Amino acid sequence: MIKNTLLKASAILLALAFSLITVADMYLKTLGDISDTPAPQHITQATDTLTHFKKKNGALRIMSYNLLADTLGFEGERAQLRADGVCKILKNLAPDGVCLQEASRNWFACVMNNTGYRFVHPIRTGLFATMTAIAYNPEALLLIKSGEKVFEHGGNSSLRRAVWAMFEIKSENEFFILVSTHFDLEKTDNFPLESATQLLQATEVVKLCLELNAREKCPVVLGGDFNVKKATKKIPSPVYDIINGFFPDAEASAHSRNYLTTEKNGNPVDHIFHTDTLKAEKYYNFNHKSLEELSDHYPIMADFRVKGDI
Numbered sequence: 245m246i247k248n249t250l251l252k253a254s255a256i257l258l259a260l261a262f263s264l265i266t267v268a269d270m271y272l273k274t275l276g277d278i279s280d281t282p283a284p285q286h287i288t289q290a291t292d293t294l295t296h297f298k299k300k301n302g303a304l305r306i307m308s309y310n311l312l313a314d315t316l317g318f319e320g321e322r323a324q325l326r327a328d329g330v331c332k333i334l335k336n337l338a339p340d341g342v343c344l345q346e347a348s349r350n351w352f353a354c355v356m357n358n359t360g361y362r363f364v365h366p367i368r369t370g371l372f373a374t375m376t377a378i379a380y381n382p383e384a385l386l387l388i389k390s391g392e393k394v395f396e397h398g399g400n401s402s403l404r405r406a407v408w409a410m411f412e413i414k415s416e417n418e419f420f421i422l423v424s425t426h427f428d429l430e431k432t433d434n435f436p437l438e439s440a441t442q443l444l445q446a447t448e449v450v451k452l453c454l455e456l457n458a459r460e461k462c463p464v465v466l467g468g469d470f471n472v473k474k475a476t477k478k479i480p481s482p483v484y485d486i487i488n489g490f491f492p493d494a495e496a497s498a499h500s501r502n503y504l505t506t507e508k509n510g511n512p513v514d515h516i517f518h519t520d521t522l523k524a525e526k527y528y529n530f531n532h533k534s535l536e537e538l539s540d541h542y543p544i545m546a547d548f549r550v551k552g553d554i
Contacts, residue, residue: 275324275350276357283329290504290534291332297502297528299338304413304548306422307339308467308516310541313346313375320346320539327354329538333530334359339545341411342379343424343467343516346403355379364390364409375402376426376468378409385411388419393452397444398428406449410460416550420522421456425449425468427483442472446486453519454490463522465548466491469541473512484515491517494546498527505531516546523549 283291299305311330312320320326331354334342342361344351355361361379364387380387390409398404406425413420428441453464466487474493475481494516495501518524526547535542 275353276327276355278324278327278331278354278358281325281328283326283332284537287329287534287537288332290532291329291336293504293532294333294336294530297337299547302416302550303525304341304420304465304522304550305337305339305545306341306343306465306467306516306548307334307337307543307545308343308345308424308469308514309333309543310345310426310469310514310539311347311351312539312541313348314350315348318346318348320348323348323350323354326538327351327358329535331355331358333535333538333543334361337543337545338381340381340384340413341409341422341465343422344377344379345375345424345426345469345541347375347377347379352377364407365392374405374407376405376407376424378407378422378424380409380411380422384414386414388412393448395445395448397441397448399441404428404445406452408452408456410456410462413550418550419460419462421453421460421462421464423449423453423456423464423466423468425466425470427469427471429471442470442483443486446470446483450487450490457519463519463548464491465519465522465546466517467515467544469514471513487515487517492520492524493517494524494548495527495529495544498524498546500526502526502528503531504529505533514541514544516544518546518548525549 314320314323362382364378388410392407394401394405403426408423410421427445453466457464472481472483474484524546528545531542
């Protein structure tokens with residue numbers, strides 16, 4: 245009698261869970277409908293030029309992009325109005341893995357339903373808007389394992405975290421780990437010195453990357469919005485220097501650099517770092533003025549050599 249009751253209760257719970265997932269999936273599909281909001285022609289023209297940046301065989305292509313959230317407290321227009329342009333960027337550049345920041349529920353739905361990309365934590369990201377995320381191309385990468393770490397020191401935990409995933413590169417039978425992060429933005433009276441919170445976050449993310457590298461014995465790529473610039477002769481950047489002391493910056497280490505405009509200052513706070521066992525071949529900063537209508541950040545990207553020459 246008790247066994248039958250438990251079986252019935254289990255069946256009811258499973259049915260309810262299935263129903264909730266189905267309803268959530270249907271809801272996300274409605275949020276991802278951008279059929280009536282195509283990108284303006286000048287943005288489409290800009291994104292179409294990105295097809296020239298073909299990835300060579302054997303390369304691992306990683307992008308980092310802060311999408312500018314459209315939720316309360318953020319300045320972005322509704323994601324559905326900007327998503328066609330962002331989806332065209334993803335389709336035309338075809339990165340294997342993407343470090344996303346401020347990926348609100350609407351952004352998640354738009355990317356999930358209008359591209360071939362999948363998210364490392366799809367249900368959590370979709371339902372609870374964990375806005376620091378990783379998207380990946382399942383045709384190129386096989387997800388092996390993943391995890392996340394909310395910073396012990398920081399503001400909004402939906403943003404201030406590090407999300408990681410270990411992938412197998414299908415064409416090469418090689419493994420790597422991708423980490424996406426988003427540091428606090430804090431103005432201090434000691435400018436240009438960064439805040440103590442950012443220094444602590446830098447220490448946390450470096451520790452995480454070193455632990456993953458040692459445990460899994462494979463290269464690590466760290467991308468995100470760090471809210472700090474590179475150091476210059478006149479202006480120090482201790483947060484940047486902490487990370488760069490352990491991991492090269494792809495912009496500096498790459499054999500070649502590509503900018504859509506002659507102004508080489510787009511995205512001064514967004515970076516892609518990597519362990520030195522992975523060689524950066526090309527770095528891209530898509531600082532095209534028309535893309536400012538999509539987000540207050542430009543997408544950045546790096547092509548890495550997995551093995552041999554590319």
